[in-house]
Amino acid sequence: MATAGKVIKCRAAICWGPHQPLTIEEIEVAPPKDHEVRIKILATAICHTDTLPMEGMVTNYNYPSILGHEGAGIVESVGPGVTDIKPGDKVIPLCFPVCGLCRCCKHPNANTCDRIDGGKYIGLMADGTSRFTCKGKLIHNFLTSSTFTEYTVVADIACAKIDDHVALDRACLIGCGFTTGYGSAVNAANVKKGSTCVVYGLGGVGLSTVIGCKINGASRIIGIDINKEKFVKAKKLGATDCIDPNDCSKPIHEVIAEMTDGGADYSFECIGNVDTMLSAIKCSHYGFGVCVIIGVAASDARICIDPILLLTGRTVKGAFIGGYKCKTAIPQLVTEYLAKKFEMEELVTHTMPFEKIMDGFKLLHEGKSIRTVLNLHGGKKC
Ligand code: APR
Ligand code: ZN
Numbered sequence: 001m002a003t004a005g006k007v008i009k010c011r012a013a014i015c016w017g018p019h020q021p022l023t024i025e026e027i028e029v030a031p032p033k034d035h036e037v038r039i040k041i042l043a044t045a046i047c048h049t050d051t052l053p054m055e056g057m058v059t060n061y062n063y064p065s066i067l068g069h070e071g072a073g074i075v076e077s078v079g080p081g082v083t084d085i086k087p088g089d090k091v092i093p094l095c096f097p098v099c100g101l102c103r104c105c106k107h108p109n110a111n112t113c114d115r116i117d118g119g120k121y122i123g124l125m126a127d128g129t130s131r132f133t134c135k136g137k138l139i140h141n142f143l144t145s146s147t148f149t150e151y152t153v154v155a156d157i158a159c160a161k162i163d164d165h166v167a168l169d170r171a172c173l174i175g176c177g178f179t180t181g182y183g184s185a186v187n188a189a190n191v192k193k194g195s196t197c198v199v200y201g202l203g204g205v206g207l208s209t210v211i212g213c214k215i216n217g218a219s220r221i222i223g224i225d226i227n228k229e230k231f232v233k234a235k236k237l238g239a240t241d242c243i244d245p246n247d248c249s250k251p252i253h254e255v256i257a258e259m260t261d262g263g264a265d266y267s268f269e270c271i272g273n274v275d276t277m278l279s280a281i282k283c284s285h286y287g288f289g290v291c292v293i294i295g296v297a298a299s300d301a302r303i304c305i306d307p308i309l310l311l312t313g314r315t316v317k318g319a320f321i322g323g324y325k326c327k328t329a330i331p332q333l334v335t336e337y338l339a340k341k342f343e344m345e346e347l348v349t350h351t352m353p354f355e356k357i358m359d360g361f362k363l364l365h366e367g368k369s370i371r372t373v374l375n376l377h378g379g380k381k382c
Contacts, residue, residue, distance in 0.1 A: 001076055001077060001087055003076060003077065004031070004076070004077035004087070005031050005077070006031065007028050007029065007030055007031070008028070008029045008038070008076070008151050009026055009027070009028055009029075010026070010027060010029060010149065010150035010151050011024055011025070011026060011027070011149070011150050011354065011355075012024070012025060012027045012066050012132070012134070012139075012146075012148060012149030012150065013025075013066065013067070013068070013148040013149070013354070013357050014027070014064050014065070014066060014134055014139060015053055015054055015063060015064060015065045015066070015067050016063060016064045017063045017064070018053070018054065018055060018056030018061075018063075019054075019055065019056060020054075021358050022054070022067070022148065022357055022358060022361075024354070024355055024357070025134050025135070026134070027066075027132055027133065027134040027139060027149065028132070028133045028134070029131055029132060029149070029151040029152070029153060030131040030132075030133075030153065031077065031079070031131075031153075032077060032078055032079035032082075032131070032153050033079045033080075033125070033127065033131075034079050034080050034081050035079060035080075035081045035082060035126075035155055035156045035157070036078070036079040036082070036125065036131075036153050036154065036155055036156065037075055037077075037078050037079070037082060037085050037091070037153065037154055037155075037156055037159045038075070038076045038077050038078070038131075038151060038152070038153045039073040039074065039075055039076060039091055039093060039151065039152050039153070039154065039159070040073050040074050040075075040076045040150065040151055040377070041071045041072070041073040041093075041147050041149060041150060041151065041152055041376050042072060042073045042074060042168045042169070042375070042376055042377060043071065043072050043073075043168045043169040043171075043172045043373055043374065043375055043376065044068045044070060044071035044072075044147035044148060044172055044373070044374050044376070045070040045071070045172050045173055045175075045176075045177065045204075045348075045371045045372065045373050045374070046068075046070075046357070046360045046361060046364055046369075046371070046372045046374065047069065047070045047176050047177050047204065047371075048203060048204075048205070048272065048296075048364065049069065049143075049176070049296055050067045050068060050069070050142075050148075050361075051361065051364070051365075052296065052298070053065060053067060053121075053142070054067070054361075057298040057299065058121055058298075058299055059299040059300060060121065061121050062121060062122065062123045062140045063140070064134070064137060064139050064140065065123055065139065065140040065141070065142050065146075066132060066139055066140070066141060066142060066146040066148055066149050066152070067142045067146070067148050068142065068145070068146060068147035068148030068149070069093070069095035069142055069143040069145040069146070069147060069175065069176055070095075070147065070172055070173060070175045070176040070177055071092070071093055071145065071147025071152075071172050071175055072090065072091070072092050072162070072168040072169075072171040072172040072174075072175060073090075073091060073093075073147075073152075073168065074088060074089070074090055074091070074168075075087050075088060075089045075091055075159075076151065078156070081156075082156045083156075084156065084161065085156060085159055085161050089161045089164075090161070090162050090163070090164050090166065090168065090171070091159050091160060091161055091162060092159075092160050092162055092171060092172070092174060092175045092330050092334070093144070093145035093146075093147060093152060093154045093158060093159055093175065094144065094145065094154070094157075094158040094159060094160055094175070094326045094327065094330065095118065095143035095144060095145045095158075095175065095176055095321070095326075096111060096113065096116055096118070096143075096144075096320055096321045096326050097113055097115045097116060097144050097155060097157040097158035097326070097327070098111070098113050098157055098325050098326055098327040098328075099113050099114060099115045099157050100157070100327075102114035102115070105325070109323075111319075111320060111321065111323055111324055111325045111326070112320065113157075115144070115155070115157060115158075116144070116320075117141075117142075117143055117144050118143050118320070121142075122140075123140025123141050123142060124140065124141070125141075125153070125155065126155060131152075131153035132146070132149070132153075141154075144158040145158065145175070147172075147175075148354075148357065148374075150354075150376050150377060157327065160326060160327050160328075160330040160331050161331060162174075162330065162331050162334040163331070163334050163335055163338055165338055166334050166337065166338055169348075169351065169373050169375060170337070170344055170345075170348070170373075171334055171337070172373065173204070173344050173347060173348070173371060173373075174330055174333050174334055174337065174344075175330070176321065177204040177205050177208060177347070177371060178204070178208045178211075178333075178344055178347065179208075179321050179322050179324060179326075179329070179330065179333060180205050180208065180294060180319075180320075180321050180322055181204070181205040181206060181207065181208025181209035181210075181211070181212060181268075181270060181294065181322070182208045182209065182211055182212040182215075182322060182333075182342065183212070183319070183321060183322010183323055183324050183329070184209055184212065184268055184292045184294050184319050184322050184323070185197070185209050185211075185212025185213045185215075185216060185266075185268065186212045186215060186216050186322075187319075187322050187323045187324055187329075188292050188317065188319035188322055188323035189266050189268070189290055189292050189317075190216070191212065191213050191216040191217075191218050191265075191266055192216070192217070192265070193216065193217030193218075193219075194217060194218070194219045195217075195218050195219065195220075195265035195266060196218065196219065196220040196221075196222070196260050196264045196265050196266075197209075197213040197218045197220070197221045197222070197264060197265065197266045197267070197268070198221075198222045198223075198224065198256055198260075198264040198266070198267040198268070198280070198283050198284075199213070199221065199222070199223050199224065199234075199239070199267075199268045199270060200224045200225075200267070200268065200269045200270060200271055200276045200279065200280050200295075201224070201225060201269070201270035201271035201272075201276070201295065202223050202224075202225040202227075202230035202231070202233070202234045202239075202242070202270075203230070203270065203271075203370060204347050204370045204371045205270040205294060205295070206223070206225070206230075206234075206268070206270035206271075207230075207233060207234060207237055207346070207347060207370060208347065209268045209270055209294070210223060210234055210237045210238050210239050211237050211238065211342055211343075213238065213266070214237065214238030215341070215342060218238075218266075219240075220240050220241070220260070221238050221239045221240050221241075222239065222240065222241045222242070222243065222256060222259065222260075222264070223235075223239040223241070223242040223243070224242075224243055224244075224245060224252060224276075225242070225244065226244055226245060226246055227244075227367045228242075228244050229367065229368075230242075230367075233346050233370065236346060237346060241259070243255065251279065251282075252279055252283070253279045253280075253282035253283035256283040257283065260285075262285050262286075263283055263284055263285030263286065263289050264283055264284050264285060264289060265284075265285065265288065265289060265290070266284070266289070266290050266291075266292070267280040267281070267283050267284045267289065267290075267291045267292070268280065268291075268292050268294055269291070269292070269293050269294060269295050270294050270295055271295045272295030272296045272297045273295065273297065274297055274301045274302065274303045276295070277293055277295070277297070277303050278303055278304075278305065280293070281305065281309055281314060281316055282309065284314050285314075286309075286312040286313055286314060287312065287313040287314075288313065289313075289314045289315070290314070290315045290316075290317065291314060291315070291316045291317070292317055292318065292319055293316065293317070293318040293319075294318070294319060346370070347370050347371045348370070348371050348373050349363075349368075349369045349370045349371060349372070350363060350369050350371075350372040350373070351372070351373045351374075351375065352372060352373075352374055352375070353374070353375055353378075353379055354374045354375065354376045356374070357374055360372035360374060
C-alpha cells in the first residue's frame with residue numbers, strides 16, 4: 001500500500017491519565033519494525049477491562065496510553081521477518097500473544113505466554129520503544145493490541161489472520177469478550193453435558209459464558225446479576241434461572257445450594273469483584289465443583305478464603321481469554337462463527353462512530369449496553 005514504510009497520521013483516543021475522559025487526538029503511527037504488523041483498525045468493541053486504567057485501578061500503569069483490545073482490521077503493511085501475515089489480510093490483534101518459545105507456549109495446557117503484557121503493563125514493543133506519538137509525546141500501547149486508534153502496530157506473535165469472509169464489526173468480539181466467556185465454559189472448564197452451571201455477572205463476558213455452557217449441554221444455567229435488565233438476554237441465550245442477589249434474604253451461594261441439591265458443578269465469576277469471586281467458590285459443590293475466575297479485579301484486591309473450601313475438593317481455577325492459545329484458537333473461532341456454531345448478535349447492543357467512544361463508556365457504566373461496537377474510518381462495512 002502507498003503508506004507502507006511511512007509514518008501514518010490518524011486519529012486515536014488517548015488515555016492521558018486516571019479519572020480523565022479519553023480524548024480523540026491526531027497521532028503519528030510509525031511503520032512496523034522487525035516482526036511487527038501495522039493494522040488499519042476497522043472495528044473495535046468496548047470491554048470492561050478498558051475501564052481499569054481509566055479509573056486508576058492498575059498499579060504502576062504507564063500513561064499516556066491507547067486503550068482498546070477487542071478489535072479487528074486489515075493489515076496495511078508488515079515489517080521484515082513477518083511470514084504468516086501479509087498486507088490486505090483480515091486480522092484480529094491479540095491481547096494475549098503466543099511467542100511459541102516460552103515454557104507456557106510449549107505446554108499443551110497453558111496460554112500464559114511470557115510476552116503477555118497484562119499484569120506488567122509496560123505498554124511498549126519488544127525493543128522497548130513505541131510506534132505511537134502524539135503532540136511529541138510517546139504513547140504506550142495496551143495489552144499488546146491498542147485498538148482505539150485508526151492504525152495500530154502489533155508484534156506478529158500478537159496478530160491472528162482470520163477468514164476473509166467475516167464481518168469485522170462482529171469478529172472484533174472474538175478478540176476478547178466473547179472468547180473469554182465462551183472459552184471459559186467450553187475450554188477452561190470443559191462443561192459436561194447435563195451439568196449445573198452458575199454465571200456471576202451477565203455482561204458481555206457472562207453472556208458469552210452462558211452461550212458456552214449451553215453449547216456444551218448444561219441442563220441448568222443460573223445467571224446472577226444485580227441489574228435485572230440483563231435477565232432478558234441471559235434467558236434468550238440459555239439461562240434457565242436468573243437471580244438478583246438483592247432480592248434474596250440469604251447469601252446467594254446458600255440460595256444456589258438450595259436450588260441445586262448442594263451446589264453447582266461449575267461456577268464462573270464474570271464481574272471482577274472479590275466478594276462475588278468468594279461467593280462463586282462457595283456455590284460450587286464440595287468434592288467435584290469447579291469454579292472459574294474470569295473477572296479482572298483491581299490490582300490491589302485480595303480474596304480471603306477458608307481453606308476448608310479447597311480441602312473439601314473444590315477446584316478453583318482462572319483463565320485468561322478462555323484458556324486458549326489465541327494465535328490458533330481465534331482464527332478457529334472465527335471459522336466456527338461463520339459456520340454458525342454460535343451467534344454473537346445478541347451481544348452487540350450499540351454501534352457508533354469512533355468519535356462517540358465516551359458515549360459508549362457511559363452506556364457501559366450505566367449498565368445499558370452489552371457491547372458497543374465502534375466503527376472507525378467512517379464505518380465502511382467490511
Ligand atoms: N453481583 C452481581 N452482578 C454484578 C455485581 C455484583 N456484585 N457487580 C456487577 N455486576 C454485574 C453488572 O450489573 C454487569 O451486568 O456484572 C456485569 C458485568 O458486566 P460488564 O460490566 O458488561 O463487564 P464485561 O465486559 O462482561 O466483563 C466482566 O470480565 O474480562 C473481565 O475485566 C472484565 O472484570 C470484567 C469481567
Ligand atoms: Zn510464549
